[in-house]
Amino acid sequence: MTNNRIVRVANAQGFWGDSLLGPIRLVEEGPVDYLTFDYLAEITMSIMQKQKMRKPETGYALDFILMLQKILPACKEKGIKIIANAGGVNPKACLAASKKVFEDLGITGMKIAIVEGDDIMDRLDEITAGNENLQNMETGEDISTIRDKITSANVYIGAGPIVEALQAGADIVITGRASDPSVVVAPLVYEFGWSMEDYDKIASATVMGHIVECGPQCTGGNYAGWRQVKDFARIGYPVAEASADGSFVITKHDNTGGLVTVETVTSQILYELGDPKNYLGPDCVADFTTINISQQGENRVAFSGIRGGPPTPTYKVSVSHSKGYKILGTLCIAGPDAVEKANIIADMIFQRMEMYGYRIPEEDRFVELFGTNVLYKGMVENNDQPLELLLRIGAKGDDPKALNRLGTEIAPAVTSGPPGVTGIAAGRSRATEVIGYWPALIDKSLINTSFVVEEV
Amino acid sequence: MAKVQLFEIAVARSGDKGDASNVGVMAKTPELYQFLEQQLTAAVVKDFFREICHGAVTRYELPNLQSLNFILENSLGGGGTETLITDAQGKVHGLGLLHLELEVPDDLLS
Known part of the structure; x- marks a missing residue:
């Protein structure tokens, strides 16, 4: 592994019902290696469970399939991988529907994985x-x-099985209720060959996942200083540029709207935060009071120094x-x-x-x-x-x-x-x-x- | 000293955690953070949200981010999926807190 390599992870949809424009624009407007999608809120699982009871072939995020139809050709061409907790309560059905999209578009030579075990x-x-x-x-x-x-x-499962699926060559990984940051932790562990016990790095990736999980809410969306934010219509989705040492930069593609400053990103760090010293996730306990944050240039905010410890049992x-x-x-x-x-x-x-x-x-x-x-x-x-x-x-x-x-x-x-x-x-x-x-x-x-x- | 709303000296964001909301406040300068750390106590926030927050308020400090994080228990009428109130997820509790007025020393307001 070369040490100066950058892995770009972008969150393309932050919730079930988020705009399709996110992923469509992200694959066209600039470089990205991984697209992550977070579809599952508590209430979503319950809705999906009901859908599955009525129709056994449903119970997953249909939005994901619609989205796949739009971006799959670009992902294939550019080698962009996808990690999504789109499986809901029926990852197998989501897999079948995804394969149908490949068939319809005539795209072959890719691997899709599902992760199971979260549904108890x-x-x-x-x-x-x-x-x-x-x-x-x-x-x-x-x-x-x-x-x-x-x-x-x-169960909010962690990055482990997603990493294994990536190691098995998966281009698309569909999970059930994987925790939001874990879909971001997994590609970095896989790409940089990190140990899951290298807790400072896992904590860095967890903070990164926490920041991007609501899409443009860290690039100027919902920002109290909104008058400084340009062109909300074309707001840039977050792209995290991760390095092998655990440091990363939050940015957005050039020529997009929005604003990436210490203030806009910190606003999102504070979103849905509890005790900042003990941010609990399945992969680690991250300490948000160790975050070192600085403006690195226009629309670029750099992170380093993040510390973490082992996850709870x-x-x-x-x-x-x-x-x-x-x-x-x-x-x-x-x-x-x-x-x-x-x-x-x-x-x-x-x-x-x-x-x-x-x-x-x-x-x-x-x-x-x-x-x-x-x-x-x-x-x-x-x-x-x-x-x-x-x-x-x-x-x-x-x-x-x-x-x-x-x-x-x-x-x-x-x-x-x-x-x-x-x-x-x-x-x-x-x-x-x-x-x-x-x-x-x-x-x-x-x-x-x-x-x-x-x-x- | 000048009486100013927090809008002038901070930004904020809020969200839900069950029936609690969290309100994060970031000061615009390191000096203003020190001022807010002194003045913006859990008791002040609890009093300001007295008609919305029916439980305890806990404060956490993040000096590295010039930020304070408040947890407002029992503030969402039962929580996001159960309540009928408009702001079921506490989305605007942050903007609400920015209405708070404090006496701020002039030298912090350049």
Whole structure:
């Protein structure tokens, strides 16, 4: 391995539903060696599990397949590799759909791998029969309290099996619930031949993964100093240039919009951060207080000195479970006296639900008067006389039929209450299932990851 | 001394961790970081978010990044997937905190 070699890793989509323009532009606008994709939030796994129950050949990120159709020819031509946690709860189905894309485009001579072992949905009884009780990390409750309501259960696995798949020659690696930074750690371990026990380097790569995981949120997107940011429409996606010693530079392709400064990148370092000295991941514990950061030139921010230690003996588990239903309806209320009128209308709707026999207990009711400064409640003065506001009215409960009555009583408010109600074109809202999130830990010895690589 | 909003001296970003939000604040200069380390305590943040944050506020320091990180427990009405509130993920808690006014020495405001 040559020591001055740079490996370029770009995050192309930061969540399920992120713009397709990210990957399309990244493969065209400048050099990149690896594209990583992060599709899986807690709620995503639960949605995918439901899709799979209805249709066994689904349950993965369909966006990934649409994206592959667009960029595969360029990836083949330029030798760009792809690592994506697009497999959701069904990596095998994602593999089959990906192979179909190769077939349709007539592209051959590449290898696709899937990584499995993160999905413990079918192993829950076996796992909890032993000492493992998957206690809720936040509440301390035992998992037996939600056992029959569980809709998905996945372990945040690390870089190890992804590295093995790359070593087996994979050009595309599809995982289930791999942890977000691990999809970035893996290509660096593979390219530079790092030991997984070289914790300072693994910690560096973990910080790098943390920075790029939300795409352009580190290149000027969502930045408080937004007036300095140029051309949001063509904002550059982050490209991390990694070196064998663990140091790296965050940048973006030339002639793209956005802004890469110590401030824009630090903003993203702070995003969803807990205790900075103990950033826990499956591959290491990274210490964010050791990060050495400096501006290296226009739109280039350099990182060095990052320290880390061995990972904990446990993996994080994300369990989702069904937790009743919720409904939300909206009405626009025009002033004067919009606040007073909105409160009367909200009360009126709940009273009418009661006339149908559906009394919503006080604690399950929801009323938000958007436009009165609810986002900054208590931090700025309330706006008591807006000339327009959005009444967001909703409820929670176990009976979707009862909640749907709220949806049908939204429109009648236009003609049967105080004046100035409009904006109901969206139609009747309906109750949707509430997915609860149950974070837990599991001993690593109970999890076996594996990979399969196939040639196309 | 001048009374200024944090907008003048810092940038911020926030996100969710279950039913807690995190608010990261980065001072615009090393001197302003020292000032914020003194003045922007967990108690000040808790008081400013009193109508939104119904739990404890913990502060962590990152002097290497001129930054402070606050964890605001019980601030999202039950968490991202469960609540009906608009800012279910605490996305604008950071901008909210930048509305806070502090008395800042003039020599730090060049």
